Amino acid sequence: MKSFDEDPLDRLIRPPPNETPEERADRERKEAEARRVSDEIDNDIRKERAALKKQQSTVRVLLLGQSESGKSTTLKNFRMRFAPEEWQAELVSWRAVIQLNLIRSVLSILDAIKAELDNEPNQPFLTGDEDDETEFLFSDSEPGHEPQSSSANSNTRPLLTGQHQLLKLRLAPLRRVEADLKKQLGASAEDELADGAASDEYGTLGRFGGDGGLAPAGGALSKKMTRSREFSVRRLKDALTRNTSGTGTRSPRSHSRSRPNSDGSGSDNDDVDEATDVIANCREDIKTLWSDPAVGEVLKKRDIRLEDSAGFFLDDVDRIATREYVPSDDDVVRARLRTMGVQEYKIKVYQPTPFLVAGSGITDWSLYDVGGSRTCRHAWVPYFDNVTAIIFLAPVSCFDERLLEDSRINRLEDSFLLWRDVCSNKLLEKTSLILFMNKCDLLKRKLKMGVQVKDHLPSYGDRPNEAPSVVKYLKDKFRDIVRANTTDGGRVAYYYATSVTDIKTTYATLKTVKDIILRDHLKSADFV
Ligand SMILES: Nc1nc2c(ncn2[C@@H]2O[C@H](COP(=O)(O)OP(=O)(O)OP(=O)(O)O)[C@@H](O)[C@H]2O)c(=O)[nH]1
Numbered sequence: 366m367k368s369f370d371e372d373p374l375d376r377l378i379r380p381p382p383n384e385t386p387e388e389r390a391d392r393e394r395k396e397a398e399a400r401r402v403s404d405e406i407d408n409d410i411r412k413e414r415a416a417l418k419k420q421q422s423t424v425r426v427l428l429l430g431q432s433e434s435g436k437s438t439t440l441k442n443f444r445m446r447f448a449p450e451e452w453q454a455e456l457v458s459w460r461a462v463i464q465l466n467l468i469r470s471v472l473s474i475l476d477a478i479k480a481e482l483d484n485e486p487n488q489p490f491l492t493g494d495e496d497d498e499t500e501f502l503f504s505d506s507e508p509g510h511e512p513q514s515s516s517a518n519s520n521t522r523p524l525l526t527g528q529h530q531l532l533k534l535r536l537a538p539l540r541r542v543e544a545d546l547k548k549q550l551g552a553s554a555e556d557e558l559a560d561g562a563a564s565d566e567y568g569t570l571g572r573f574g575g576d577g578g579l580a581p582a583g584g585a586l587s588k589k590m591t592r593s594r595e596f597s598v599r600r601l602k603d604a605l606t607r608n609t610s611g612t613g614t615r616s617p618r619s620h621s622r623s624r625p626n627s628d629g630s631g632s633d634n635d636d637v638d639e640a641t642d643v644i645a646n647c648r649e650d651i652k653t654l655w656s657d658p659a660v661g662e663v664l665k666k667r668d669i670r671l672e673d674s675a676g677f678f679l680d681d682v683d684r685i686a687t688r689e690y691v692p693s694d695d696d697v698v699r700a701r702l703r704t705m706g707v708q709e710y711k712i713k714v715y716q717p718t719p720f721l722v723a724g725s726g727i728t729d730w731s732l733y734d735v736g737g738s739r740t741c742r743h744a745w746v747p748y749f750d751n752v753t754a755i756i757f758l759a760p761v762s763c764f765d766e767r768l769l770e771d772s773r774i775n776r777l778e779d780s781f782l783l784w785r786d787v788c789s790n791k792l793l794e795k796t797s798l799i800l801f802m803n804k805c806d807l808l809k810r811k812l813k814m815g816v817q818v819k820d821h822l823p824s825y826g827d828r829p830n831e832a833p834s835v836v837k838y839l840k841d842k843f844r845d846i847v848r849a850n851t852t853d854g855g856r857v858a859y860y861y862a863t864s865v866t867d868i869k870t871t872y873a874t875l876k877t878v879k880d881i882i883l884r885d886h887l888k889s890a891d892f893v
């Protein structure tokens with residue numbers, strides 16, 4: 366009689382009766398192989414689960430916005446505060462970038478001097494599309510700005526003398542240093558080509574063409590002149606590692622010891638690379654150039670405002686053009702290096718209670734910094750998948766400026782269109798939206814100088830021409846775009862007025878933003 370206690374499974378796996386030793390060995394071999402395969406599968410499943418968990422627990426933040434909106438600057442602030450060791454280790458390798466920024470300003474002045482000495486007319490920044498009359502939200506009256514005619518120079522007394530000619534010659538070695546530094550950082554010919562050759566093939570996120578139809582703005586020429594010297598690198602981390610030692614991989618000076626400094630003191634530091642040495646030798650000449658009233662007049666006449674351009678370090682020559690120069694936090698935050706493609710930064714952020722993940726105080730963050738010019742924007746979309754938060758940078762001081770890559774488009778208009786694309790993108794439906802209305806310091810400066818918002822943004826009407834009122838007005842506009850472009854009109858976005866070159870106030874904002882992102886992340890991952 367069959368026992369009810371008998372385990373049916375046991376019966377199945379029980380060795381057959383009368384098993385020969387050979388049969389037994391064969392069975393055991395097969396069983397061992399089956400166990401090995403089973404263990405392997407279990408292992409793979411475990412690994413996949415761990416990877417998925419890690420991916421889900423990684424906070425992914427995308428920095429978006431047009432070119433020169435402040436994305437990389439925001440990222441630098443973030444890394445400085447939340448990955449301080451890595452930041453400190455990287456500081457010295459930014460020296461070459463800052464030196465290049467400084468040289469760029471000097472060479473822009475030398476170009477202007479050359480143009481003046483050659484009696485070249487001030488070239489207006491034309492695109493060939495000036496007939497397009499389409500109006501959007503913005504108008505382009507810029508009272509008082511008239512392009513200069515080519516005969517404007519001929520009747521005036523010469524501003525420059527032989528002294529300026531001499532200064533130009535003495536500073537000429539900086540052209541070679543510029544080329545050397547770019548090579549060292551790995552700025553490719555392709556990158557430099559991209560500087561001036563942006564097409565309008567891509568709209569905001571690839572969907573929109575330019576419909577501003579506006580005449581060129583006054584500041585465009587000055588921007589164009591400095592922009593043509595702008596550079597970028599394919600992989601910032603690689604470029605910086607090449608310079609990590611500060612002097613290590615950079616070529617030692619070869620000729621400079623025989624040359625006295627422009628202050629006549631002679632060079633005394635043998636352990637310095639050639640670029641730093643040449644720049645230090647040029648210090649006094651750079652100062653003379655920048656403080657010269659006639660040069661100032663030439664720049665003004667040619668509508669070149671270096672102070673307003675990215676990576677402006679001419680007021681810091683005394684500190685930077687030395688052999689001992691080590692960049693400060695502020696310098697690195699203000700340094701300009703155009704982003705190409707998408708650059709990923711992984712950092713570990715320590716988060717004290719109450720947002721602990723599975724008992725650990727550390728969260729993995731992946732921050733993505735993207736190139737903001739129109740030709741770069743098609744590269745953003747693949748990163749929209751599974752992104753925790755977007756920090757969108759909209760420079761609010763740009764209400765009277767044009768895109769460098771398409772001078773028909775007002776920069777503020779471009780930011781609105783881009784924000785609209787982000788808000789309405791299905792892939793980003795669950796993503797936290799954080800808007801930085803950036804460059805408030807420049808907005809204040811511009812309004813103080815008397816630039817009228819309503820002249821460029823007619824709908825602003827007779828509201829006060831003051832920063833708080835402008836920021837509030839723009840915030841409402843951005844919020845209206847969120848409401849109009851999301852399925853549930855109640856989607857929450859977070860708005861901040863920022864000046865991200867101010868590292869102190871930005872720290873306060875970033876602390877709040879970090880908490881918001883983490884809270885939303887934990888909520889969506891069901892950790893809380
Ligand atoms: N005064 C001022 N300058 C700013 C501010 N934010 C950024 N900048 C400067 O503007 C320049 C451009 O900033 P980036 O952060 O490089 O701009 P980006 O958005 O990364 O630009 P792309 O890499 O071209 O897409 C830099 O020289 C910054 O120092 C700000 O709030 N105030």
Ligand SMILES: [Mg+2]
Nearest residue numbers: 436437703704
């Ligand atoms: Mg950038």
